[in-house]
Amino acid sequence: MFKVVVALMLWSAPLFAAEPLVLRYPQLAEVSDQRSEYPLALLRLALDKMAIKAELQPTSQTLSKSRAIALLQQEREVDIVWTMTSKEKEASLLPVRIPLMKGLGAYRALLIRQGNQELFSEELPVKRFKQRILAQGHDWVDTQILRQHRFSVQAASDYPTLFQMLDKGRVDAVPRAVTEIIPELSRYQQQGAALEVEQHWLLHYPGAVYFFVAPSQATLAALIEQGLEKAIADGSFDLLFVQHFAEDIQQLKLNERHLLELENPLLPAATPLERKELWYKLEPKRYTELNLDPIQK
Incomplete structure (x- = not known):
């Protein structure tokens, strides 16, 4: 199944390359809230590894986790979320099964x-x-x-x-x-x-925090997954992780x-x-x- 998705991904790549890919993600309540910084940096890294030009946009309004997931399921206003996985979420959304925070x-x-x-x-x-x-x-x-x-x-x-x-x-x-x-x-x-x-x-x-997309977006999920796999293989995933969290791990x-x-x-x-x-x-x-x-x- 993965080979089929990758083949579809490669066939579809020119469609993504024609113009920047717009991905809308849930806006947080406070500008000073840093929780989105690392996931967004990792998403950009994965897309860069696949040579995909992307524009990452916060939603116009702040969203609770449950509201963001509901909108993603409906393919309205939200294109991607990152959240702790569960059986329920994986039954209704498409996960990219790479733990963003390494667990x-x-x-x-x-x-x-x-x-x-x-x-x-x-x-x-x-x-x-x-x-x-x-x-x-x-x-x-x-x-x-x-x-x-x-x-x-x-x-x-x-x-x-x-x-x-x-x-x-x-x-x-x-x-x-x-x-x-x-x-x-x-x-x-x-x-x-x-x-x-x-x-x-x-x-x-x-537990694992994953990127999730709508079930209809298998090509997008495969692009992100392959980009993350490339980042893992060349060490840039771990480098980004260390840059964001090593100091906090030591302090705690x-x-x-x-x-x-x-x-x-x-x-x-x-x-x-x-x-x-x-x-x-x-x-x-x-x-x-x-x-x-x-x-x-």
Whole structure:
């Protein structure tokens, strides 16, 4: 099947080359929000590897994750999204199965209020940890996974509300991807929020952030996939990853933390876990594996 798609891709390449390919992606709520910088840089890299001229445009309005996915399914206003994969998403959208963050986006450190480190002491029993109130987006895969493991999770209606809930003391922590938490901390501290990164704990569930396109866009998906594969092969993928995240990884001292490893029942079987070169590997100081209750599976 892949060879057929590649053949179609090569046949269609002149169509893309005739004029810039316009790809619309979901606009974020705040100009200072840096979460799109790396995915867009990686998308440009993949298209450059395929000699595709492209114009990447944010949507005219900010979109929630669920709204962006719905519009992509309908092929309206949005041409591409990047998000944590799940069985449900892969059933309705076409994934490019290259983990953009090398799986690092599925490692979650905690953003907490300043002075509340004692709530998450190094000796905190996991049972007590699960009683701490966490905030996550109402339409996030992460929310489903944490709840299925019986963590206490408050759902936020949108992204900025997560940090407002934390700053006002309505929740104890906001688990954030280790690829995002440092710039988020800086941004909200500049806005006056008294927040800090928790020092001892790290959550992980196997997962991948992919580019997704509409099911009818198999040629586009194949172009992006081959471009990413070329970037992996020549080292430019890893170079871009290091440029964006190496400093944050070092600052967070990830290997010195207590890792809670959670099952991910939403992970599709086609996830390329066997391709070791696609994943970032951590070696935590302490490790606790949490399995789903049989009722939750």
